Amino acid sequence: MECDKCGDDAVLHAAYSGLYLCEDHLCRAVEKRVRRRIREDGLVPDDATPEDPETWVIGLSGGKDSVVLTEILHDVFEQDPRIELVALSIHEGIEGYRDKSLEACEELTDDLGIRHEVVAYADEFDVQMDDVVEKDPEGMAACAYCGVFRRDVLSRYAEKLGADKLLTGHNLDDEAETALMNFLEGDVDQIAKHFDASLGPFADHDGAPTERTREEQDHHVPRAKPLRDVPEKEIALYARFRDLPAHITECPHAEEAYRGEIQELMLGLEENHPGTRHSIMAGYEKLAALAAEAYGGEDSEKDFGECEQCGAPTARDLCRKCNLLDALEAV
Numbered sequence: 001m002e003c004d005k006c007g008d009d010a011v012l013h014a015a016y017s018g019l020y021l022c023e024d025h026l027c028r029a030v031e032k033r034v035r036r037r038i039r040e041d042g043l044v045p046d047d048a049t050p051e052d053p054e055t056w057v058i059g060l061s062g063g064k065d066s067v068v069l070t071e072i073l074h075d076v077f078e079q080d081p082r083i084e085l086v087a088l089s090i091h092e093g094i095e096g097y098r099d100k101s102l103e104a105c106e107e108l109t110d111d112l113g114i115r116h117e118v119v120a121y122a123d124e125f126d127v128q129m130d131d132v133v134e135k136d137p138e139g140m141a142a143c144a145y146c147g148v149f150r151r152d153v154l155s156r157y158a159e160k161l162g163a164d165k166l167l168t169g170h171n172l173d174d175e176a177e178t179a180l181m182n183f184l185e186g187d188v189d190q191i192a193k194h195f196d197a198s199l200g201p202f203a204d205h206d207g208a209p210t211e212r213t214r215e216e217q218d219h220h221v222p223r224a225k226p227l228r229d230v231p232e233k234e235i236a237l238y239a240r241f242r243d244l245p246a247h248i249t250e251c252p253h254a255e256e257a258y259r260g261e262i263q264e265l266m267l268g269l270e271e272n273h274p275g276t277r278h279s280i281m282a283g284y285e286k287l288a289a290l291a292a293e294a295y296g297g298e299d300s301e302k303d304f305g306e307c308e309q310c311g312a313p314t315a316r317d318l319c320r321k322c323n324l325l326d327a328l329e330a331v
């Protein structure tokens with residue numbers, strides 16, 4: 001088939017839009033959607049100036065999503081002195097997996113001339129994920145531990161690095177899966193939090209949208225996901241065509257069983273009803289804004305105190321991370 005834009009050989013048929021695209025037009029379409037998302041979310045605030053720039057920390061794992069995110073953000077903001085990019089990678093201590101993907105991160109950030117920080121669980125918590133999986137004091141999936149540690153590292157280091165925003169490489173498939181999981185679990189509170197934590201547009205920028213904007217969070221660096229309009233497959237193709245150093249091996253501990261089921265379901269739905277991921281997100285965003293209106297804001301702020309052990313914001317005496325670390329030590 002031929003590209004609908006230029007007549008060259010098509011490399012992708014995007015069933016949800018009906019378009020056939022060649023390599024070049026596919027890459028341009030991906031970049032365009034990221035730029036539009038940055039604009040619509042109001043990521044660049046009015047008060048960012050070359051003298052007082054914003055710092056954006058990018059969660060860079062070395063997988064295709066975060067590599068593509070870093071590359072595109074660099075292209076968009078390279079000439080814009082209002083935005084400074086810092087890449088942050090995490091070493092979980094997973095034999096034969098993370099070393100390789102960190103090499104990809106090094107290569108990319110060297111290429112682009114972006115500051116790159118690496119934080120290891122071993123240094124921060126004195127644990128390695130391989131040992132955590134072995135001990136498993138709570139009888140949980142590896143990712144449940146890993147996610148708690150990751151969130152802790154990301155928020156502490158985002159603060160340490162002076163981050164105004166924390167950007168991650170979640171794509172359309174990831175977000176639609178999360179949306180569906182929140183629906184199916186009936187977790188309206190979580191949907192409201194999702195809006196204020198990463199989905200809702202920022203208020204402090206020129207031409208702020210008339211719809212609801214997110215509440216400012218006192219306890220967390222605000223997050224954003226500029227790739228969330230781009231399907232996973234297109235990100236993979238982008239990484240390949242732009243010859244980016246993305247690492248593709250899966251983590252040996254990956255076993256988010258429920259998400260796996262949702263993934264299968266979503267693939268089937270998308271195949272039979274192209275555009276399902278987009279329509280889920282369109283509806284979810286509207287509902288999330290309403291849920292945030294009803295559930296978000298002051299009440300969720302009130303609950304926060306400080307963890308007795310580490311000072312992290314938590315609604316309990318000890319934060320979840322300290323709980324897990326105590327449980328691991330007791331084994």
Ligand code: SF4
Pocket residue numbers: 092129142143144146147251252253254255
């Ligand atoms: S797949 Fe799970 S265990 Fe592996 S790095 Fe990701 S969150 Fe951690």
Ligand SMILES: [Zn+2]
Pocket residue numbers: 003004005006007008021022023024025
């Ligand atoms: Zn073309």
Ligand SMILES: [Zn+2]
Pocket residue numbers: 307308309310311312318319320321322323
């Ligand atoms: Zn703690």
